[in-house]
Amino acid sequence: MFTGIVEERGEIVARDDLAEAARFRIRGPLVTSDASFGDSIAVNGVCLTVVEFGDGEFTVDVMAETLDRSSLTGLGAGAAVNLERAMAAGGRFGGHIVQGHVDGVGTIVSVSPSENWTVVRVAVPADLARYVVEKGSITIDGISLTVSAIGTAGEYGDWLEVSLIPTTLAETTLGAAVEGARVNLEVDVIAKYVERLTGAGSNEGRA
Missing domain, CATH: 2.40.30.20 (Elongation Factor Tu (Ef-tu); domain 3)
Structure with a gap:
């Protein structure tokens, strides 16, 4: 779950289009400072799973369903994106309940x-x-x-x-x-x- 309080404005470093999916590499030093494999990070409001990380960057796989239903489909290298880590238990609830599931x-x-x-x-x-x-x-x-x-x-x-x-x-x-x-x-x-x-x-x- 997220709160909609953007932690960092990141940048898409690279995009690889795959069969019915895409892989994005995104620069976000803050949100990757304590990242682990499998963590959830909201990218422009889309909850995505970290599959690789290091040197202030992380990689996520985006399936065709997500590309079809979000504006991520039109983004490529150089695009700025809003980043937020999943809310930690006991953290401040500064925004509202955000699932990271784009409607x-x-x-x-x-x-x-x-x-x-x-x-x-x-x-x-x-x-x-x-x-x-x-x-x-x-x-x-x-x-x-x-x-x-x-x-x-x-x-x-x-x-x-x-x-x-x-x-x-x-x-x-x-x-x-x-x-x-x-x-x-x-x-x-x-x-x-x-x-x-x-x-x-x-x-x-x-x-």
């Missing part, structure tokens, strides 16, 4: 800077929009953020906005966000469980 990919449709923050609007897939609420939590490329606005108007359909403080802009990949960029989205897992349980409860025992 879908959104598209940045506008970036509006101001003096003290930047507002980023992201088009959200229709099947995820029902889980997004104003002032609720959303994970964008592995970053735990608060939804500052939602809407459905315009050519992009469902959208959400997040307001980014200077620290988030400086320490994560969203600082270089541009219109048209694809980002990984993970909605609040509690909302999904509530929907599932409420739906099951309303139908059980009824003709």
